[in-house]
Amino acid sequence: MTPARVALRRHLERARARTEVLASVPEQDLTAQHSPLMSPLVWDLAHIANQEERWLVRVAGRRPAVRGDIDDLYDAFRHPRATRTGLPLLDPDAARRYARAVRELTWDVLEDSAFDDDLTREGFVFAMVAQHEQQHGETMLATHQLRQGPPLLDAPEAPRTGTVRDTERVRIPAGAFEMGTSTDPWALDNERPAHVVEVPEFELDAVPVTNRRYLGFVEDGGYERPELWSEAGWQHRLDARLEAPQFWSRDETGWSRTAFGRTMPLHPDESVVHVCFHEAEAFARWAGGRLPTEAEWEKAARWDPATGLSRRFPWGDEDPGPDHANLGQRHLGPAVVGAYPQGASPLGVHQLIGDVWEWTSTPFTGYPGFRAFPYREYSEVFFGDGHRVLRGGSFGTDEVACRGTFRNWDLPIRRQIFSGLRVAYGTGDV
Numbered sequence: 001m002t003p004a005r006v007a008l009r010r011h012l013e014r015a016r017a018r019t020e021v022l023a024s025v026p027e028q029d030l031t032a033q034h035s036p037l038m039s040p041l042v043w044d045l046a047h048i049a050n051q052e053e054r055w056l057v058r059v060a061g062r063r064p065a066v067r068g069d070i071d072d073l074y075d076a077f078r079h080p081r082a083t084r085t086g087l088p089l090l091d092p093d094a095a096r097r098y099a100r101a102v103r104e105l106t107w108d109v110l111e112d113s114a115f116d117d118d119l120t121r122e123g124f125v126f127a128m129v130a131q132h133e134q135q136h137g138e139t140m141l142a143t144h145q146l147r148q149g150p151p152l153l154d155a156p157e158a159p160r161t162g163t164v165r166d167t168e169r170v171r172i173p174a175g176a177f178e179m180g181t182s183t184d185p186w187a188l189d190n191e192r193p194a195h196v197v198e199v200p201e202f203e204l205d206a207v208p209v210t211n212r213r214y215l216g217f218v219e220d221g222g223y224e225r226p227e228l229w230s231e232a233g234w235q236h237r238l239d240a241r242l243e244a245p246q247f248w249s250r251d252e253t254g255w256s257r258t259a260f261g262r263t264m265p266l267h268p269d270e271s272v273v274h275v276c277f278h279e280a281e282a283f284a285r286w287a288g289g290r291l292p293t294e295a296e297w298e299k300a301a302r303w304d305p306a307t308g309l310s311r312r313f314p315w316g317d318e319d320p321g322p323d324h325a326n327l328g329q330r331h332l333g334p335a336v337v338g339a340y341p342q343g344a345s346p347l348g349v350h351q352l353i354g355d356v357w358e359w360t361s362t363p364f365t366g367y368p369g370f371r372a373f374p375y376r377e378y379s380e381v382f383f384g385d386g387h388r389v390l391r392g393g394s395f396g397t398d399e400v401a402c403r404g405t406f407r408n409w410d411l412p413i414r415r416q417i418f419s420g421l422r423v424a425y426g427t428g429d430v
């Protein structure tokens with residue numbers, strides 16, 4: 001096998017190993033509706049296999065369907081998440097058998113593919129399917145976070161020593177940089193094409209906002225001061241009765257947070273996680289700043305002042321290692337800030353990759369020259385529909401689905417995702 005095929009095989013295997021960990025739960029935990037926001041885990045399992053069957057077995061491999069009869073059940077656009085337990089889904093054993101049968105065919109297709117058309121060039125569609133499985137891995141992890149009951153997942157604690165104070169800021173000089181990519185072979189459609197963007201000078205927090213800073217906002221009445229919130233944000237704050245990040249609680253001894261069935265005292269130096277866009281925006285205003293635009297975030301993450309070029313990652317072009325970033329579900333939460341000095345950008349911004357997704361102020365749309373590929377439902381149908389862009393990946397994001405150009409998006413009220421923020425300062429005027 002060629003090196004590209006070996007790498008693709010490893011990514012697909014790592015995705016499957018993780019899916020199996022996330023699905024290694026009692027049968028009733030696989031089929032239950034843990035939250036109206038999430039699918040039952042067994043739906044994700046068969047949906048992962050169905051997406052792989054569609055793109056690798058049928059389209060790239062031009063092979064007959066494994067299951068031509070269940071596409072509708074696993075079409076995310078046909079059935080809202082809250083209704084999926086009511087569908088005649090494959091049971092857990094059948095879903096696992098289906099996934100294994102598809103994967104066997106995938107290996108044949110990977111061997112045979114000439115990598116010679118738009119879809120398979122440099123292994124794109126195989127990487128797309130690995131990214132898809134890992135994105136559902138992160139979604140399944142969020143389902144675990146919403147599940148009630150004793151812990152089912154385990155991992156070593158994230159690093160506990162940091163080198164950066166949470167009030168430090170970095171100045172990003174004014175000037176143009178190249179945003180997005182036309183050359184990264186596994187970049188998805190919404191990351192393309194590369195284009196030059198002019199960014200005025202601004203300052204950015206050197207690290208994500210910590211629990212310590214966020215608690216300052218809570219205790220300063222941040223949730224009682226409408227002037228800090230947008231109109232839509234304040235309305236949501238009232239309707240949803242927001243008072244603190246999701247999964248925080250307080251008693252006589254102070255604040256705690258619950259993660260994956262374990263309650264622990266709030267660690268002041270960890271990145272805050274489980275805030276929605278509206279909370280992030282209000283915090284930023286309270287802190288004397290604003291959310292960064294998506295272009296500002298990407299310039300801080302990728303622009304190298306020495307060369308004027310944009311890197312794949314803040315630390316350079318090489319793939320993430322364990323010293324660069326808190327990725328890949330190696331830990332079940334964010335590290336303390338400043339724990340990954342080797343992952344810093346040339347200008348000294350830390351932890352842009354990993355730990356928590358970071359809200360930006362930018363609505364999700366296509367870049368100039370955007371072309372939907374290979375299907376409109378990945379990105380295009382979400383453009384301009386009130387979704388905001390998040391950047392950088394979380395502790396639950398796999399490296400195959402994370403890079404300096406990667407774009408995530410969600411509705412401004414969502415916070416079951418592993419979302420935090422950092423604050424930008426300066427007018428942002430061009």
Ligand code: AVJ
Pocket residue numbers: 132135136139378407408409410
């Ligand atoms: C890019 C995370 C918003 O989960 O809705 C999974 C990824 N797309 N299956 C999502 C995705 C199709 C997507 N996000």
Ligand code: FE
Pocket residue numbers: 047051076132136
């Ligand atoms: Fe999907």
